Amino acid sequence: MLQHAIQQTIEELKARDAKHIVLVAGSSDAFPNVTNSTLWQLAHRWASPALKKHSLQLISPDEQELIISELWHQLEPGLSDKAKSSLGAGAGLLAALVSTLSELRLFGITSENLAHESFVVRDRGIIIGQLLAGYETHLLEHNLVDPARLAHR
DSSP states (O other), X not given: OHHHHHHHHHHHHHHTTOSEEEEEEEEOSSOEEEEEEEHHHHHHHHHHHHHHHTTOEEOOHHHXXXXXXXXXXXXXXXXXXXXXXXTOOSTTHHHHHHHHHHHHXXXXXXXXXXXXXXXXXXXXXHHHHHHHHHHHHHHHHTXXXXXXXXXXX
């Protein structure tokens, strides 16, 4: 029952894009054991034994952003100005790319099943597909896991 309540709380907080949650790790009648954690920290604690068993490592949000940034900078020079403009520009572009790839993966979308034609701007779908493929390859080649992979295991 407690596990169900915790999972329901996590889902509600994710829906509100909460950065931190309060996890009740255990309790007695008088003294609950309460820990403040990010969703990433909670995922790491929960999955740590299985990750170690399979020689995998959960990446941090900063590592995820760095990987996607490097992929973008590798891909960008080969894109036309029209293709680049389909994504928009500015300081928020990288954050938008990280968020997009994370959300797609959380919903089970991979580079193989991404429907490029479902994007309003075709170039945008192709670019997202290329970034997604590069991200998946990087994780696989370096024995890394993101929360989306944990959620679908």
